[in-house]
Amino acid sequence: xxxxxxxxxxxxxxxxxxxxxxxxxxxxxxxxxxxxxxxxxxxxxxxxxxxxxxxxxxxxxxxxxxxxxxxxxxxxxxxxxxxxxxxxxxxxxxxxxxxxxxxxxxxxxxxxxxxxxxxxxxxxxxxxxxxxxxxxxxxxxxxxxxxxxxxxxxxxxxxxxxxxxxxxxxxxxxxxxxxxxxxxxxxxxxxxxxxxxxxxxxxxxxxxxxxxxxxxxxxxxxxxxxxxxxxxxxxxxxxxxxxxxxxxxxxxxxxxxxxxxxxxxxxxxxxxxxxxxxxxxxxxxxxxxxxxxxxxxxxxxxxxxxxxxxxxxxxxxxxxxxxxxxxxxxxx
Numbered sequence: 001x002x003x004x005x006x007x008x009x010x011x012x013x014x015x016x017x018x019x020x021x022x023x024x025x026x027x028x029x030x031x032x033x034x035x036x037x038x039x040x041x042x043x044x045x046x047x048x049x050x051x052x053x054x055x056x057x058x059x060x061x062x063x064x065x066x067x068x069x070x071x072x073x074x075x076x077x078x079x080x081x082x083x084x085x086x087x088x089x090x091x092x093x094x095x096x097x098x099x100x101x102x103x104x105x106x107x108x109x110x111x112x113x114x115x116x117x118x119x120x121x122x123x124x125x126x127x128x129x130x131x132x133x134x135x136x137x138x139x140x141x142x143x144x145x146x147x148x149x150x151x152x153x154x155x156x157x158x159x160x161x162x163x164x165x166x167x168x169x170x171x172x173x174x175x176x177x178x179x180x181x182x183x184x185x186x187x188x189x190x191x192x193x194x195x196x197x198x199x200x201x202x203x204x205x206x207x208x209x210x211x212x213x214x215x216x217x218x219x220x221x222x223x224x225x226x227x228x229x230x231x232x233x234x235x236x237x238x239x240x241x242x243x244x245x246x247x248x249x250x251x252x253x254x255x256x257x258x259x260x261x262x263x264x265x266x267x268x269x270x271x272x273x274x275x276x277x278x279x280x281x282x283x284x285x286x287x288x289x290x291x292x293x294x295x296x297x298x299x300x301x302x303x304x305x306x307x308x309x310x311x312x313x314x315x316x317x318x319x320x321x322x323x324x325x326x327x328x329x330x331x332x
Contacts, residue, residue, distance in 0.1 A: 002051070002161070004195070009046050009217075022217040024060070030211075033187050033194045035208035035225070037201070037240065042214040044197045048163050051195070052084045053077060064161065080092035082110060085154030089166040091146040092306040093138040099125070099149050100134040106156045124152040127189075128182060144175035151182065155190075162186075162260040164196045168203055176200075181205045201240055205229065205295050213237045229293060230265055230300045231327070242291065257308035259288065260318060263327035264301035271322060274305065281317040283309035304331065 009021040021043045027097060028034045030130040038044050049055040051062060053069055062069050072080055073110035093102050100121055105115045125131045128148040130306070138146055154162060164183070168176040175299045184207055187194050196208060204211050204225060213236060220234040264273070274285050307314045321328050 001030055001063075001065065002026075002195075003063040004028075004051075004060075005061045005063075007050060007062065008058045009043070009050060009055060017025070021050070021057075024214075024217075024219045026197060026212055026219060026222065028193065030065075030193055031187070031191045033184070033196065035183040035196045035198060035204045035211040036214060037198055037204055037211060038214035039199060039236075041216075042128065043217040044199075044214055045165055046199050046217075048165055051161075052081055052086065052163060055296070066227065070302045082106075082157045082199065083159045084089070085159035085162045086155070087147070087150050087154050087162065087164040087167040089169055091138070091143075091150045093146060093149055093153075095138050097118065097137075099130060099136050099138075099141070102138070102149055103156055106153060110157055121152075122157055127155070127186070128152045142175075143171050144178060147171065147179055148177075148182065151179075151186070155275050160193065162192055162194045162300060164194060164198075166197055166199070169198070169200060173202075176203070177206070183207060185282045194250055199225045205293065213240070226295055226298050227267070229295055230302075233304055257284075257306055258318065258330060259304065259306050259332040260316050260321075261329040261331055262301075262303045262305065262321060263329075264292075264299070264303065268296055270299065273321070273326070274303075277317050277320065281309070281320065283307050283313050283317050 004024055004026040007021055007024040008019070011018040011020060024047065036044050036047060046055060050057045051099065057070070067078060067080070069077070094105065097105070103121050103124055104117050107120060112120070121134070122131070125134055128151055129150050130145060130152070133141065133145060136306045138149070139147070168179050171179065180203060183194060186192060196203065198204065208225050210222065210224050211228050213220050213228070213234060215234070215236045221228065221232065221237050228237060229241050232241055277283070278285050284307070285310070286306040288304045288306055293298065307317060318328060318330070
């Protein structure tokens with residue numbers, strides 16, 4: 001488990017102090033894929049670089065598996081970092097070295113014997129699907145292949161924690177999907193904790209178990225992905241997942257009815273709820289806005305509808321919807 005307590009990071013320039021992180025408290029469980037999302041400048045990269053102490057926190061503590069990494073000396077920190085793999089946005093491969101040599105680099109630094117290095121690299125190349133590319137140079141690889149090399153290199157020293165800093169933002173959608181599938185397989189096979197920094201909602205939706213939202217250096221929300229996407233509590237998260245508080249007046253300008261938002265989760269998203277409502281209560285239902293998302297094995301639907309009819313029938317219809325286990329919000 002990773003426990004982050006009251007983490008603050010302040011960058012000092014000649015002219016000013018810039019607070020990148022402010023009092024962040026967070027727990028990340030062993031074996032989960034944990035996402036950290038936020039806009040540019042939210043503090044995401046500062047947080048992930050504090051976890052492996054590439055950046056020194058100004059205040060607070062970070063414990064990894066019960067060890068306070070802030071108390072480690074230089075040699076202890078070097079040993080600890082062997083157990084933390086890092087995947088970079090722009091791959092950070094050595095252009096003058098082959099795929100084999102790039103993956104071997106951290107193993108050579110760690111003093112691993114040559115015969116063990118060869119065995120480990122061949123194992124990793126098979127895992128990331130590049131067994132036929134070990135003698136190629138980075139310039140001969142596609143972006144997705146370069147990132148696979150980066151993943152293999154990050155796994156070389158058998159880490160217990162893998163950090164991914166915007167690892168898919170430089171890739172096209174199809175390649176991104178392939179890389180995310182590979183990371184999920186690595187997580188499943190190795191029971192490896194993965195922390196993913198991203199501003200891409202599709203990445204969070206596709207791969208993460210839980211997610212934290214940063215805004216201007218502060219942790220504003222944390223929870224499992226289904227809850228965050230279906231019922232976000234902070235305004236910045238609502239913008240991320242496409243649920244806005246403000247609905248245009250021309251959409252909700254109903255003089256003789258109600259405008260409501262309906263949240264469907266799981267089985268209810270596949271039921272003909274609106275059709276039954278119209279037939280049962282003699283009201284008209286006009287669909288104004290909506291979307292359906294599939295997150296892991298869960299279906300989430302958000303629907304804004306206008307209800308018109310007799311006031312008592314509308315109230316009965318809203319009560320019936322609530323009794324179906326749906327979350328209902330009256331917008332107007």
